[in-house]
Amino acid sequence: MSISIPRTQKQWTVEGLNGLESLKLNMEAPVPEPSDYEVLVKFHAASLNYRDLMITEGVYPFAQRDGIVPASDGAGEVVAIGPKVTRFEIGAKVVTLFNQGHFGGSLDTKTAKTGIGGMLDGTLRQYGTFLESGLVPMPPSLTYLEASTLSCAAVTAWNALYGLKPLLPGDVVLTQGTGGVSIFGLQFAKAAGATVIATTSSPEKASILKSLGADHVLNYKETENWGEVAKRLTPGGEGVSHVLEVGGPVTMAQSLEAVKIDGVITLIGFLGGVGQPQPGFETALRKLCTVRGVLVGSRGQFEEMNRAIEGNGIRPVVDGRVFALEDVREAYRYLWERRHFGKVVVRIG
Structure with a gap:
């Protein structure tokens, strides 16, 4: 399978701690290339959490860095793989893991600093590279918009009830x-x-x-x-x-x-x-x-939750208003004003 990959992409970053004014859109950010154990994901959707609002204000109680690509939640397809990747093939549909180093058991001080959209670049962009260990297969019954809501809110709820x-x-x-x-x-x-x-x-x-x-x-x-x-x-x-x-x-x-x-x-x-x-x-x-x-949950919990979603026919509740990637600031404002019901989703591509 041959998939055309551009050299540049649209990508948001958080520059400073001035709320919505901190969100900056780069129309020609470089598309990264995957290293040995990484895959390149073409994002089709991302969703927002209150954590994303706190990061722009500098009041998020966990690790974050300036210049980060925001948002932890995203769903897309694998369009390129590193030479040593074994978990995914080109064309696989995937969802991001919130803490990229949290595979099972309890968090520790090291894995708590692997949150995407906080310390590692997140999902409000068209393409992103991730270690193959930091992704999970997308539930087959869900759309990209629905699957993009799972990484933070869904896994957190699952951990609360079963962790x-x-x-x-x-x-x-x-x-x-x-x-x-x-x-x-x-x-x-x-x-x-x-x-x-x-x-x-x-x-x-x-x-x-x-x-x-x-x-x-x-x-x-x-x-x-x-x-x-x-x-x-x-x-x-x-x-x-x-x-x-x-x-x-x-x-x-x-x-x-x-x-x-x-x-x-x-x-x-x-x-x-x-x-x-x-x-x-x-x-x-x-x-x-x-x-x-709790701080979300592990990859093991994510995979267990996805089996329950498939087995019980659960469909994530997506707010009726879906935003374009160019309208991320308005999506943040919509979430901040609590005008939503369910998850606020951004369509990418």
């Missing part, structure tokens, strides 16, 4: 909002036979959550004590087994109210802001639960 104390049929899961991690958490939990209690801020979003399978939806603007209410909705009022905590300090107190004894609260983000009072050690101890932070 420490595996989700079981009959468990109760609490999700927060309608972002990528929460929607994937809802879909994975329902596929496993769990009950899902979701929170949101509007009747319109509540209706969509119910259409995706949520058993109960609580409007956190109308019900301030939604954690207590969620607990009452569980069998015997014992509380929820898993909480996907994305709000941070502003929601953590309610998450602790909702969780059951020996339940797991997985800390994923702080969309509600960080300059807020928050419950501390004594509250967590009193609730007799596990509070666990």
Whole structure:
């Protein structure tokens, strides 16, 4: 198979820490060549995460470098391979691994610094080289747009539900909002036979959550004590087994109210802001639960998740507005203003 590869490409970088003004588009960036163990990927789609917004502001709590090609999530096809590559052939459809060095087990200080879009160049470009170990096969049932949403949000949700104390049929899961991690958490939990209690801020979003399978939806603007209410909705009022905590300090107190004894609260983000009072050690101890932070997940978890996606016919929820590569700044603004439902996707090519 012969695939024509251009010499230059369109490519975004993050220059400085001035928010959207830090995003720079180079219309003639060089197309890299793969080394011995690398492949060249032609991207067809990428998706955004709140992490990408934080990187432009300089408030991302993990490693990042100036001049990075942003975004961790992307799907495309292999168009060239290095002479020692064995995992992929030209024409293979692939998805990027968030932490390029995290293949299994726990992160360490070294692998935590291999995040693409932060320390290693990411996916908001037409072509990129990656070690063959830093890619996974794309689920055959998904489109490029759908598959581009998996690398961060989906693997994070999978890790939250299966990484420490595996989700079981009959468990109760609490999700927060309608972002990528929460929607994937809802879909994975329902596929496993769990009950899902979701929170949101509007009747319109509540209706969509119910259409995706949520058993109960609580409007956190109308019900301030939604954690207590969620607990009452569980069998015997014992509380929820898993909480996907994305709000941070502003929601953590309610998450602790909702969780059951020996339940797991997985800390994923702080969309509600960080300059807020928050419950501390004594509250967590009193609730007799596990509070666990995660940074996405491993390649092994990614591959396991993809098998579940295929086996259960799960389709990622992509926001109705899809952006062109040239319109990345507008895509960032759209995400920042929380006008989306599901994943914000950029079509490339």
